[in-house]
Every structure is written in C-alpha cells, then in structure tokens.
Amino acid sequence: MENPYIPYPVSIDDIQIATEDKSLKTFRFVFQNKSDEEKFAYKAGQFAELSIPGLGEIPIGIASSPTEKGFVTFTVFKTGKVTSHLHTMKVGDTMGIRGPLGNWYPWDTLMGKNILIIGGGFAFTTLRSSIKMMLDPSNRSVFGNIDVVYGARTPGMLLYKDELFEWGKREDINMHLTVDTEAPNWDYHVGFTPAITEKVAPKASDDTYAIVCGPPIMIKFTLPVLEKLGYKHDHIIMSLENRMKCGIGMCGRCNIGTELVCKDGPIFTLSDINKTPKEY
Amino acid sequence: MINYTENIRKISGDLLKSGKVDVVIGYKKGTLPGINEPFLARTPEDAQKLVWDSQCRLNLANYLTNRKENVGIVAKGCDSRNIATHIIEHRVTREQVTVIGVPCTGMTDKNKLRELAGGEITALTEKDGIITVTSRHGEKTVEKQDLLQSNCANCLHRNPVINDIPCADPVPEINTARNDAEIKAIEAMSPADKWAFFEDLLSTCTRCYACKNACPLCYCPTCFVDESRPQWVGKGDDPIDVRTYHTLRAFHCAGRCTDCGACEAACPMNIKVRLLTGKMEKSCFERYGWEAGLNTEVRPALDTFTLHDPEEFIK
Amino acid sequence: MKILHIDKASWDKGVLKSGETYRLTGPVKDKDTHAFKNLNDGELPDMGYVETKMSPKALLFPRSEVMLTYSTNPHDGNCNIMKEASKAYPPRAVIGIRPFDAKAIQLVKLNFDTEEYKDPYWLKAYEACTFVGLAINQPSITDFSTSCNTGPFDETGLDVLVVDTGHGFLAKILSTKGQAWADAAGFNIEAGADAASKITAMKKEAEANIVSKISVDKIAGKTVLELFDAGHWEDTAFGCINCGTCTFACPTCWCFDIQDETYGTQGVRIKNWDSCMTGLFTMHGSGHNPREYPYQRTRQRFMHKLKYFMDKYQEGIMCVGCGRCIKQCPANIDIREICNTMNQ
C-alpha cells in the first residue's frame, strides 16, 4: 500500500531571493531518488506539501513547469512556522516534498483556446508554471493567443522578473506588466491589475479563457471587469487556497461546501465556485 | 421555579418591547430531560420561550463576551460574578448589560441525576424543591438539595451581585465559609500520591476543550493551546500534554474563577476539573482574601498586589 | 446464513479461546462509563454494557497516532528523511461493537479508502479487524439510527451479529471472517430452525422501541447554498460553545491534524483528532479565517453531516443516529432539532 503521507526526500539545489523585500524566496529541489522524480509527474496548476521534519508541512503551488526536467521549484512567502524555517535553510539541506497534489488548470479544455492569464503579487507561481509550459516549443502551437496581465506593488515585487522581460520580447505572448505606482526605469503599465485588465484583455469569446490568481482584493475587483468584458463564469478559472494538512482530501479542513480544495481543487471555474459557500 | 420562569419571561419581554435591550440571553427548554439550551431571545415572542429551573448549568456570562449590542442577561449568582469580571476585563460595558437576576438555589449534578435514575432518564420534573426522575426502572423522587452540584452545595453567593431587575426576592445564603475539604484532602497527600491522583483524574480527558469553552473566563483570541511559535503543548492525548493543558487552564483562571461549575458540568467525561481551579481560588482567598467578581471596581488577584503580600517561600 | 447458538457460559470460554488467535477488543467498565479497550489476558468484554461514551472509531483512528518517524541528527544517514513508523496489525476481533458503530466505520471508510489515496494506518487496522457486533435490544431515547440507514440490528459492516436473547446468544455469521472467528472460538452449535425468526422478531421489537426520528428528504432537494445561507444559523448555533465533544464522541467524524514532535534529534509525525469546532482548524497563515465566527463552525459540522456528505458520496447522511452528541453536548445542541430546521 502506497503511503501518501511519506514525502519524497529532496535536496535544496538552489535558493534565490525572489522579491526586493526578501519576503519570498524561490527554492529549487532535486529528488534524492531519481525514481521519485518520475512519480512526481505533475501538471501546471498543481501543488505539493513541502515537508520539514520537526516543523511540519505547507501546501505550495509548483512554480516549475512540467517541461523543466531534473528539478522542481517553489516560491515561498515567509509567513508561519514552516515557511520561516524554510527561509533559513541552505543549499544542500535535505527535506521532503509530498505530491503532486490537487487538480490542474483544465489543459484539455484549454487546448486550441486563447488564454488570458491575470496574476497579482505572490500568486504568480502556478501561472509561471503554466506560461512556461505553454511556451515550450512542443506545446506553443496547441494554444491560441496568450495574454498575461501581471501586477505587483513595485517592480521589485514582481516574481521571476528576468523571465517576464524575456517573455516580453517574444512575439507569441503578450505581456502586460503593471505596478501600482510610477517607478524609475519602469516602461510598462502603471495601475492596478483590474484596471489594466480592462484596458488590455482580449475580447471575450467561447474560445477565450481567463485564469485568475491573486490576492483576494485583486480577485474582488478583477471578476467584475471580466464580467463586463463578457467572460462567462465557466470561462473564468481560479485557484483557491485554504488551510490544509493532509493535501489528499482526508483531514477535512479545506472544504468549501462539498468540494475539498486540496483534492477536488485547488482549481475551480467561477461557475463551480458560485455554487459553493465562500469559505476560503 | 415556575414563577422564576414567568417573571423572566415577563421582564425579558418588557425589556425587548421597550427597546432597552436588543437581545436577552437566557435558557430555553432542552430537548432532553435534565438539560436546557442557552438561548438568545430577539423579540418579545422569543422571550416567551425562556425558562428557568435547576438544569441551567452553563454560565450565561460566557455568551456575553464581546457582544456589541445592549444585552439583557438572565444570571444566577455565579453568572453575575462573571458578568462583573467581564466588565472589569472590558469584555462588555456596565451600561450595555441589564442583569435579570436569579436568586439561585443551585443546579443539579447531572451525574447524581443519572445515578438516581439508575439508567437513562426519560423524564424529569421539578416542583417546590422536589425532583422526580423517570427511567425504565421507574420513578424516583428526591429533594433537590440532595442532588446539587458540589459547587452549588458549597456556594457562598447564591444571589446575584449585579441585579438590575431581580426576578425574585433574594434567597438565604446556605454557607458562611469556603468548604475546601476535597482540596485539603489532596493537599495532605504525599507528592507521589498527588501526582498519581491527578494522573488518574485526567486519564479519560480527550482534550475536547469543553471545560475551557464553557468557561466565561476563556476568551483569549488565541488560546495557549493553539500557539505555535513557540508551541507550548502538544495536541494529542499524551498525559503530560493533557496535564499541561489543565494546569495552564487553571492558572489562567486563578483569581478570576467564580466556581460556577460550568467546566465540570460541561465535561463529557465527568472529570473533576474544579479541583484545580478550586485550589487556585482557595489560595487567592487564603493569601489575599480574594473572591472573584463580587464587584466591578476591584482588580482581580493576579492583576494587583500589595507591598506586603506574603512571600515566605522566597529566598 | 448460518446462525449459531451459544449459551452464556460457553460464550465466555469461547471468547477467551478466540483470544489465542485474535487480539481481543471490547467494551469494559471505565470509571463511570464503558470504553472499547484491548482486553487483557482472561478479561471478558462486558456484553451487558449499555453504551460507550466514545465510539469505537479510535480502534482504527486513534486519538493520537504516530505515522512517521525522522531524525534530525546530521550524523544520521537518514537525517531529515521521513520513515513510516513500524506497526504490527495482528488480527483483531472487536467484540460487542454496536451495529450503528459498525455502520459508521463503513461511512468513515469512504474518506480513508479512496480510489486516489488510501490511508494505510486506518486501512491496515480496518483489514485486521473482525467485527463481532452486539444487537441493541433496548434503544436509547436518543437513538435515531433507523432514520440513518442503520438500526439496532443492522448487519452492515459486521462479520458476526450477536443477539442476546436473555438465556444465551444467537450469533449470525455474516462473512468468512466471521466464520473464522467463530471457528477460533469453537462456536459450532447451530441454532434451531426458529433462530432466524426469533432474531427478526427481536429486531422488530427493538426498532419499534426507537422513539427518535429524523428526516432529510427536503434537505436532499435543496441546494447547498440554500441551506448554507438560511437565516437561522446564528440562532441555531447560539448555545454551541464550540468544544469538540460532539466531534470526538461521534463515530463518523474523521477530521484530523498532523503534528511533528521532536525529542532531541528524533521525532515523530503524528495524526491527532481535530475538530471543525475550533477556530484554528481553518485559520490561514495570513491570519484570515474563512470560518471566523463560532456559528460558522457549527454550521460546517451540520452541513457536512447532513448535506455535503450526502451530495458527495450518495451514501445517505454522515450520521448513524447513535445519539452520543445529543447526550454529551454541554449546551444541548441537538442534531435532530437542527436537522428538522434544515429539513423544513
């Protein structure tokens, strides 16, 4: 019987400070047993439990793309007991990863469709995974137009900045980066994500899906914009968060109505979410 | 008791009708014999559901914590002392609260009722200080005073200390001094026996926290049992974790506990958790002459000091 | 189906004999109640027991259970690598379990034994068990099991159903596991031809003695949001003190917490019972709590039992009507009343 509570042992391979305030770091892990990497086959949008013996576990979205081999990355905000400890760990340290967990963005449905990605702040991790995956030469032709609206407070708070600017130079993706207020040497948008979305988002159609991931306040103001633009609720895809422990649908704390965010989610369409209590 | 209920209904109805209070916290008839359910009356019609008898074991001050509106509250002696404590500790303001005072003749001990019935209680009636319980084995009738919870039998303040609208005339007090016999018996034990006594006492605890949740004193936004940095206590059934929990809970109540007995009445495993809080209150009384909640002016024992507090044990 | 007759003296002897093959667990007197415990050598289950305060769910889902072990010693080869705690699962006979509690185990199984994931601790313990149930002849006034797809003589999830006829026991063998236990106990005297009808008659009588009923027909027809947004919850939950009494006593409540505990450089990852009644249960790292107010937690419990579970699994409600929560609730929160309110 496979024990779903045992994490795969991993080594920290690289640590990058992800934002100027140092509250986020990106950790790259390599599996200590090669075979575990195969078992960890994941899709963009899934998450994993990062497991530190003695401290506990935290559910974190996978930031690397399934097309990137040999490692997995996670960008982690320092907030509680486990994440604070993780931020003190060093390259070479051993810890555990349990997953992949949860569902993924509905890639089967999204094939051949135009994709509008809207992200804010720290919540760009699984979106990064998705973009990276879609831009992979073997996948790019599978999708239609890709538009990305990504906002942060300041340029220094944008995650994966180098990559963002690289993508900005490409022809096959439209990047709409924005920061809250004017900043030196900032040549992109200025303004909150919902406002920029209203300006740059592609027209709604049956063939266009929006993936929205960001802080509650961003979501709150972005959804009306999308509605105004004509996006149907089943064409708006969101990733939810709730307190989790087991990550496999058993411990009982992450439910919104009948749905378990860890197992039935974390990805839901807005029309799914509309049927459930807003307990997230 | 009948006129208590009638008076409470009348007073509450009037208070709600006049708009003096927005809600009244009281009890409504329970779904099982031998227990009533705390109830929030919002309208004069709701007020007609209010009841009072000797099965109102929980402390209604617990339901007052942090309420913002004007509240009428049905309160027996101990409840009123916890309302006073709430006022001292700024959980509510004096102006907000209208106490419908119940001169209390004590609550029945749920275990004594069960023992009396000799099985599942299928019906219970109470009239003029006589309680009749019915079970499959028949009917038993006993004077209520023989069925009292031990805190009620030892009660020193049966009449509410805050009593805006009394629902009846005061009842005579039945005790003049603390009865610490049970606690003294433990104090007389050897350390090893004391340890073993509490080990056994707490052995059935499941950490459901009914004791702390039934307690009007336990309102910290984050209880120490939930603190994680550092984590003071494990969350399982390890006996030392259980002991740590009960020890700290009792200490947190020290100088604030009115011995209302809600913790013990709430405990599904019938653990005598009052032995620990009782020890603290005994110490507060012996050392500082302190009894919690007798007025709304004096700070509780651990929130004050005198220059010459006893300190014979300090080197 | 084979029915055995066992007189009371042979019962005791046989049960003890089965102890040579099985680890025995059963109801024994524990302070002022009964509890399911592993029986010591020579100890017998108290077949005259009325009820246990705690359901026997802890046999498969202990209050605290070590799942994994680890070392944080850098000189250890396995430093910071989690290992499954070694555990043995010898065959166990659970004697005297009540039918509704056995039914509850089947409901809990839906959570721990899924297509995608299996909880090995629960499942291995479950598979090691032979459930020898004891029918309830005299249901409690809070027993509403017949409204919950079970009842005092329900055979669901049992390997043997034992019926106390007063002069002896009738043991209905319900599975090969049950037959194996009977063999190990040396019970082999088949009851007379009237045994089946005797059991049926006693079952009818017991069911007729059930005075509590609930009904969920209208709940089934309503949407989750209709029930969730109904205006009554703050008042319904008013008396609730949000302790964990009901969730811990409940045979179908399965929620748990995972905790690490380190002792020097060695540690364990433990599964502990948890309760949806507590604020911490759903508290986000940010401090945001989707169930910030106590009434929201009470609502979750009843919505889960009476609606979410029903919609998710199509296996009825997540309640077997044992009545423990009703009897033990310090505030007299009564699931039957709440069910009525929801079912209006």
Next chain:
Amino acid sequence: MTEFEPKIITFLCNWCSYGAADLAGVSRFQYPPNMRVIRVPCSGRISPKMVLAALRKGVDGIWVSGCHPGDCHYIEGNYYARRKFTLLKELLEFQGIEPGRIHFSWISSAEGVKFAQVANEVISEVKKLGPAKHFIKCAPKEIAAA
C-alpha cells in the same frame, strides 16, 4: 556511581539577579555548574508556560530570581510576579511536584555573595530530591523502535 548532578533552569531578571550572577562570577564566589541561565527582562515576564516548558523538557529544578520588592526596574513587575509565583508554586505542588524543585529569590545586582549562596542552596535541595520524576514529556515508543 557518580553523584547526581541536577539540571536547573534559572530565570534571572536582567536588572538585578543577572547582575548578581555576573558579580558572583567576577568575584570568584564558588557555586556548582548546574545552572542553565535564561536572562529575562523582569521576573514579571516569567509566564507559567515557561516554567512548564522547562519541566516538560525534564529539568530537575527551576529557580526564578528578580529584584527585591521596591527595586524593580519597571517599578512593580516583581510585585505582580510575587503573586504569580505564589499561585504557580502552589498549583504545581498541589499536583505532586515536590516542594524543593521550584525556587524563587530576590537578589540585587550588588548581592554576588547572596547569589552564590542561594545557588548552593537551590542545588543542594534539588540534589536531595534526586532526578525529576514528573511532568516530563517522554518520546513515544515509535522513536525507541526506530
């Protein structure tokens, strides 16, 4: 057999007793090395949680020391502490922690001699009691098995 050497957690207030420990050190007053000192801002800062945390880890004795009444750097911290300690000591001893495991003292920063003297007293009292028996959280059996 070597003599039992107890571990004693010692909470010293920053302004008085910690200074006294320093003074005892520089003055070369002798006391055995059984103390593990934790410096706290004030004896009033000590929470029962901290005392229990130490007991749970298996310390054999606890000693809390602060400024003399009237000398608290925060004017009245030690007056509150005095009441707190009174009740805590009684609560722990009520449950079977032996008298003699938990000690309190007032020692000013000028009282290096008193510090050494009380240290000796505390150690000898705890030694007499032997290793701590109660309130120690033990590792579950699974660790021993691993």
